Amino acid sequence: MKVKLASSYGFCFGVKRAIKIAESYENSSTMGPLIHNQNEINRLKNDYNVGLYNELGDVKENDTVIIRTHGIPKNDLKELKQKDAKVINATCPFVTTPQQIVKKMSQEQYSILIFGDEEHPEVKGVKSYATDDVHVVQQLSDLNTIHFKYDKIATVAQTTKKKEIYLDIVNHLILKNKEVRVFNTICDATFENQDAARELSKEVDIMIVIGGKNSSNTKQLHSICLENCANSYLIENKNELDNNWFTNHEICGITAGASTPDWIIQEVVDEIQKI
Amino acid sequence: MKVKLASSYGFCFGVKRAIKIAESYENSSTMGPLIHNQNEINRLKNDYNVGLYNELGDVKENDTVIIRTHGIPKNDLKELKQKDAKVINATCPFVTTPQQIVKKMSQEQYSILIFGDEEHPEVKGVKSYATDDVHVVQQLSDLNTIHFKYDKIATVAQTTKKKEIYLDIVNHLILKNKEVRVFNTICDATFENQDAARELSKEVDIMIVIGGKNSSNTKQLHSICLENCANSYLIENKNELDNNWFTNHEICGITAGASTPDWIIQEVVDEIQKI
Structure with a gap:
């Protein structure tokens, strides 16, 4: 195969x-x-x-x-x-960036808004670089209880957050403040995996998605592949492969969730190539 | 009265x-x-x-x-x-502000985006303060043809523009660029007149709205007043006042469109006070 x-x-x-x-x-x-x-x-x-x-x-x-x-x-x-x-x-350099932004914006007397989960280690780290007024919000309604020290706000986002909610939050700030300096620190990695899976699943006869069955981003990949390729299967490792899936097919596409180590993927690839 | x-x-x-x-x-x-x-x-x-x-x-x-x-x-x-x-x-100091922002942001090597009408004297003036990459857009779709020199964008808006469209435009930029520095240079004057007319029309027996019958902002004021006070009349000057409107009423509220000079308003006030 x-x-x-x-x-x-x-x-x-x-x-x-x-x-x-x-x-x-x-x-x-x-x-x-x-x-x-x-x-x-x-x-x-x-x-x-x-x-x-x-x-x-x-x-x-x-x-x-x-x-x-x-x-x-x-x-x-x-x-x-x-x-x-x-x-x-x-x-990660994509995490160092918001750390340095927060440090610099604090020094320039901006109030800092971080869109993210206050308990996440990334956010704890980024927040620690603020030397002045700093706030963390998870959702738009969290803004209601915040009083900013300055009318100039600089915003960063946890790298894995959703862009749509970030935009809602910054839009609210733009309407209420003189200047909002919006740094797009959201990482595209998740979307890149999704886009690539979408493309590949259009080209192949069968798609194997490797990742945790409880992982939301893996399930999302599987559902995207199913849209283009009915023969799409979600497995956690090579032991779950079923030879019958591959009968009469020529090309097998492979993708994997964001928590799947390369060596698990390699084992699956090796196994399929033997079929 | x-x-x-x-x-x-x-x-x-x-x-x-x-x-x-x-x-x-x-x-x-x-x-x-x-x-x-x-x-x-x-x-x-x-x-x-x-x-x-x-x-x-x-x-x-x-x-x-x-x-x-x-x-x-x-x-x-x-x-x-x-x-x-x-x-x-x-x-107007609210126009001097975007002029100075554009000047400073140009010096700091931001690409400049002005949301406004390229032919409007305010926009011509604001734009002239850019010393580097500068673009004017009227609507979201105008962004399609723009290539920014830098990945840091600073945005200002013509003072009389609609906030909703400004947000659409900056949201698009935020998704595509590392940093978008959004300056809210839209003036609240129009909205302040509308809010004040809304409040006053709830308190009075009759409302007089003074302004051009073709002026969109004056018609908007009239329609807001009608929501709260059925006895709301739009007039261009004192000559259009009708004594019958005021029969059995005690308090008359007055507002005026953004193009109505104070002396025309004063003449109407003097006339109504005589009734």
């Missing part, structure tokens, strides 16, 4: 980059879980002895500590650097 | 201010029509000998020249100042 991979699938750029960094520092530890994927964290532990610290206090002198993709709060980073630990920064 | 004026009516702040300035410079001339109201321009000519220049070339040494509310292009202002004429600036 011929296999064709979607032009974009699986882990995003920032996650892939962080894994490569971790693989190149054997016996290091990450500060907080490197990425939101337990399978992959286990693999890094088993294959590269990459450990995990959950508390700054646990870090010892001469440790090599990798900063997670979501970044960490500014003061935690400062403390880490003072510990004589070797600090390797695997913060 | 008791008379109560709306808390906001008639000329906006910038127009009232320009008229006061013109009245205080007898025998001066304005560069272009001071405001968009021929009645008032005639009155300034008759009562204060305030003339009108349409061409820079007509200005003579020692002339006192008043800059119109909409402002003039930067180079025209420069030329005027070099002519040894006394230049009095009656540009």
